[in-house]
Amino acid sequence: MSTFLEVRHLGRNFGGVRALHDVNLTVSLGEVVGIMGANGAGKTTLFALIAGNLRPGTGDILLDDSSIVGLSPDRICRRGVGRTFQTARPFGDLTVLENIITAARFGMHRLDAHAAEKRAVLLLDIVGLGTRRNQISGDLTLSGQKRLEVARAVATGARLLLLDEVMAGLTPTEVAQMLEVVQTLKAENSLTILIIEHVMRALMRISDRILVLHHGEAIACNAPAEIARDPRVLDCYLGLHA
Amino acid sequence: MTKATPFLLGLLCFGLLPLTGQDYLIGVSFTLLTWIALTQSWTLLSGFAGYISLGHVVFFGLGGYFVVLTWGILPYWISLPLACLVTFVFAIAISIPVLRVSGPYFVILTFGLAEFVKYVVMAVESHLGQFGRLLLGVPSLATLYWLALFLATLATLITFVIRRSRLGQGLIAIRENEQAAEAIGVPVTRYKTIAYGLSATIPGAIGGLIALRTSYFEPQQIFDPVVSFTVLTSAIIGGSDDVRGPILGAAFLTLLSELLWARAPQLYLILLGILLIVFVVILPNGICGLLRRRAAQA
Amino acid sequence: MTSFFEILTSGQLLLAALITGTIYATVGLGLNLVYGTMRLLNVAHGEFLMLGAYVAFWGFSLFNVSPFLSAVVAGVLTAALAAALYFGMLRWCLRNPRMRKRIEPNSLLIFVGVSIILQNISALSFTGTPRGYQYLSGVMTLGSISISANRLGAFVFCIAICIATLIFLRRSATGLAIKALIQHKEAAEIVGVNVTRLEFFALCAGFATAGIVGALVSMTEQTTPFMGFPFTIAAFIVIIMGGLGNLAGGIVTGLLLGFIETYGVAFTSAAWSSILLYGVFVLALIVRPEGIFTVRQVVR
Numbered sequence: 001m002s003t004f005l006e007v008r009h010l011g012r013n014f015g016g017v018r019a020l021h022d023v024n025l026t027v028s029l030g031e032v033v034g035i036m037g038a039n040g041a042g043k044t045t046l047f048a049l050i051a052g053n054l055r056p057g058t059g060d061i062l063l064d065d066s067s068i069v070g071l072s073p074d075r076i077c078r079r080g081v082g083r084t085f086q087t088a089r090p091f092g093d094l095t096v097l098e099n100i101i102t103a104a105r106f107g108m109h110r111l112d113a114h115a116a117e118k119r120a121v122l123l124l125d126i127v128g129l130g131t132r133r134n135q136i137s138g139d140l141t142l143s144g145q146k147r148l149e150v151a152r153a154v155a156t157g158a159r160l161l162l163l164d165e166v167m168a169g170l171t172p173t174e175v176a177q178m179l180e181v182v183q184t185l186k187a188e189n190s191l192t193i194l195i196i197e198h199v200m201r202a203l204m205r206i207s208d209r210i211l212v213l214h215h216g217e218a219i220a221c222n223a224p225a226e227i228a229r230d231p232r233v234l235d236c237y238l239g240l241h242a
Numbered sequence: 243m244t245k246a247t248p249f250l251l252g253l254l255c256f257g258l259l260p261l262t263g264q265d266y267l268i269g270v271s272f273t274l275l276t277w278i279a280l281t282q283s284w285t286l287l288s289g290f291a292g293y294i295s296l297g298h299v300v301f302f303g304l305g306g307y308f309v310v311l312t313w314g315i316l317p318y319w320i321s322l323p324l325a326c327l328v329t330f331v332f333a334i335a336i337s338i339p340v341l342r343v344s345g346p347y348f349v350i351l352t353f354g355l356a357e358f359v360k361y362v363v364m365a366v367e368s369h370l371g372q373f374g375r376l377l378l379g380v381p382s383l384a385t386l387y388w389l390a391l392f393l394a395t396l397a398t399l400i401t402f403v404i405r406r407s408r409l410g411q412g413l414i415a416i417r418e419n420e421q422a423a424e425a426i427g428v429p430v431t432r433y434k435t436i437a438y439g440l441s442a443t444i445p446g447a448i449g450g451l452i453a454l455r456t457s458y459f460e461p462q463q464i465f466d467p468v469v470s471f472t473v474l475t476s477a478i479i480g481g482s483d484d485v486r487g488p489i490l491g492a493a494f495l496t497l498l499s500e501l502l503w504a505r506a507p508q509l510y511l512i513l514l515g516i517l518l519i520v521f522v523v524i525l526p527n528g529i530c531g532l533l534r535r536r537a538a539q540a
Numbered sequence: 541m542t543s544f545f546e547i548l549t550s551g552q553l554l555l556a557a558l559i560t561g562t563i564y565a566t567v568g569l570g571l572n573l574v575y576g577t578m579r580l581l582n583v584a585h586g587e588f589l590m591l592g593a594y595v596a597f598w599g600f601s602l603f604n605v606s607p608f609l610s611a612v613v614a615g616v617l618t619a620a621l622a623a624a625l626y627f628g629m630l631r632w633c634l635r636n637p638r639m640r641k642r643i644e645p646n647s648l649l650i651f652v653g654v655s656i657i658l659q660n661i662s663a664l665s666f667t668g669t670p671r672g673y674q675y676l677s678g679v680m681t682l683g684s685i686s687i688s689a690n691r692l693g694a695f696v697f698c699i700a701i702c703i704a705t706l707i708f709l710r711r712s713a714t715g716l717a718i719k720a721l722i723q724h725k726e727a728a729e730i731v732g733v734n735v736t737r738l739e740f741f742a743l744c745a746g747f748a749t750a751g752i753v754g755a756l757v758s759m760t761e762q763t764t765p766f767m768g769f770p771f772t773i774a775a776f777i778v779i780i781m782g783g784l785g786n787l788a789g790g791i792v793t794g795l796l797l798g799f800i801e802t803y804g805v806a807f808t809s810a811a812w813s814s815i816l817l818y819g820v821f822v823l824a825l826i827v828r829p830e831g832i833f834t835v836r837q838v839v840r
Binding site: 294296339340342343345346347349350351354355357358361362364365368471474478506508509511512514515516517518519522523526 | 581583629632633645646647648649650652653654655656657659660661663664769773776780811812814815818819821822825826
C-alpha cells in the first residue's frame, strides 16, 4: 500500500510545554489509524498541525509526498484534508443542507451550486440527516451535530479525514450509529482516516493501527490487539508498573 | 421575475422623480439614495462576513476629501470614480493588519481608525491653513441626484450578485464560524480582503457627492462618527442578509430623520440609540429577518 | 521653543504626565472591573464619566458643593444607573442562552446605543455649551513646578482610588473572590463564590469609578456632552494593553499612556494629542489584542 500521509519528527512547544516531541507516523492510503492518549497527550495538537492551524516547531508533514507545512488551513483542505472539531462548529444559522452545500462548493472539488446540492443530499442520507435537511443546524441534537461535522468534512472532497472525538458525549446506540456512518463514508469515498477517540471499543473496532501518545511522545503504534497487550501502554494507562 | 418587480418599480419612481421639479423631494430622495448606497456597501463585509464596522465613515470621508482636493483640477466625472479607486486602495492597504482583528475588537478598531484618520486630516488641513473649504461651481442637484441613483443601484446590484456567488457563501460561512470555514477550504483572508475593499469603493464616491451637495468641506463634518453609527443602525434595523434590508433600514431612518432632525436632532439620535438596542436584543436579524421568519412559518 | 533636553527634564511635564496617567489608570480600572467580570465591552464608559462631570458642575454652580463631595454623589448616581441598566436589560440578556453566547459583540452594540443616548440626553438637557468653573484653582509652587490645587486634589483622589482598589482586591475576601471570578468564572462558582452578586457589585463599582473621575476631571477640563470619547478610548487602551482583567497591569498601562500623550504633545503640538491617542489605540488593537501584560491565560 502506498504512503499517503507521512509525519516526520514532528514537534511543537507552547512556551515551556512540550506538546509534541519527535512524533513519526506513516499512514498508507485507505488506512484507518486510531490515536489515543490521555488529555494533554498531544492528540488535538497533532491534528492542528496536520490541518495547518498550527505550525510545527520541528519536523515535516508530507501529504502525497509533498510537504504541507506552512500552508494555510484552507489550502490544506483543498489538497484533500478534511477535519472535524472537538466541539462541533456548525454554521449555526444555516440549515443542515446549506452547511454541506457550502463545504461542497469549497474544499477540494469546488463543485458548482447544482452539483453541490446533489452531493449534499447524498451525504446527508448516508449520515442519517436526510430528513432534517431544512432544519437550522444550530438546533440539532449533539448526535446530529457530530454527524453533520463528519458529513461536512467529507463533502469537501477530502481524501484524508481527521476525526476529532466524534463519539464524545454520544450514547452507546449513537456510538454504534456513528461507527457505521464512518465506515460507510470510508468505503464510498475511499477515505484514509485518522481518528482520535476516548471511546475504546469504537477505536479498537475501526482502527487498522493505533498510535498511542503520552506527554507528547509516541509510545506505541501497532494493531489494536498488540496495543491492548503493550506493556508501555498498560503502564501509562493503568499504572501497572508505577 | 416577480421578486425583482418591487425593485424595478422603485427604480422607476426614483428615476422619474427629478421630472417633478420638487426640489425638497429630490433632496430627500438624494439623501435616501446615498444612505442606501452606504448601507449596501457596509453589508458586504459587515453583514455577510459578520465583521461589524463602526468606522464606515472613513471611506466616505476620504473619498470626499479627495474630490474636494481635486476640485477645480479634475472634473467631477473623473474625480468621483478616482475617489472610489482611492478608497479601494486604502482599504486594501490597511486590510492586512485590520482584518486580523475580529469580533468586538474589530468594531472598536474601525471606530478608532476612522477617528484617527479624521484627526490626521484635521491636522493636515490646519497645516495647510484651511479651516473649512468652500466649493464653487458644483454640479446641479439633478446631476448629483442621477449620480446618487446610479451609485445606489450599483451598490444594490453588487450586494445582490455577491450574495449569490461563491464569495458570498464563503463570507457567510466566515460569519457563522471562521475556523470551520477555513477548515472546509474557504480562503478566508482573501475573501475578507476582497469584501473589505469592495465595501470601501462606492462610499468614496458617495463622500464626494455629499461634499459637492453641501459645497462645503470640514473634516469634523465629513468624518463624523454619527455617519458610521447611522449606517450600522440602518443595517441592523433593516436586516443585512439580503438586499432589501439596507433599503428598508435606510428608508426608515431617512423618514425618521426628516421628521425629527430639523426640530430636535438630539431626539432623533436618542431614538436611534434606543432602536439599536431594541433590535440588537430582540430582533438581531432586523425587519427583513422577521419577515423571512414569518414567511417560513406560514 | 523649548529644547529637547528641556522637555525631557522638565519636572512640570513629569508631574503632568503622572497626573494624566493616573486619571487614565483610574478610568481604565473601572472598565477592567466591568469587562473582567462580565465580559461587557462598555463603550459608554466615557459617557458615565461625562455624567459625573455634570453632577460636579451643577453641584458647584447651583449648590456650591465641593467637587470632591460631588464625586461621591456622582459615584453613587452612576452606580445607580448601572444597576438600572442591569435590572432593566442586562440581566435578561445574560440569562437568555442565545444572547449569552454572543454577549461580547452584542454588549458592544448595546453600549454604543447607550453611549449615543446618554450623549444626546445631555445635549438636550444641558445644551452643548462647554461648562467650566473655578474651584481650588489657586496655584501651588514647589521649586520650578507649579500645579493648581484642584489638579493636585484630583491626582491624590485618583491615587487613593487605585491603591484602595488594589489593596481591596488583594486583602479582602470579596476582593479575592472578584479576582477569582475574573480569572475563571466557572471555577469561582464551584468554590462557592456568589458570582451573580459579585458581578453586579463589580459592574456598579466600575461605573461608579467613571462617575467619580468625571467629577474630578470637571474641575480642570471643559464639561461637554461629548467629552467622554477620549476617556473611553484611553480606558480601552488600558485594558487591551494592560491585559484584560489584569487590574495592576492596567494601572501601569494607564500611567504609560499618560506619559506618551503628555510628552508626545510636548514634542509636537496640542493638535496631536488626539492623533496620538487614537494612533496608540489602533496600534494596541492590531499589535496585541491579547494584551502586553497578560501573563496568565484568562480562561472563560
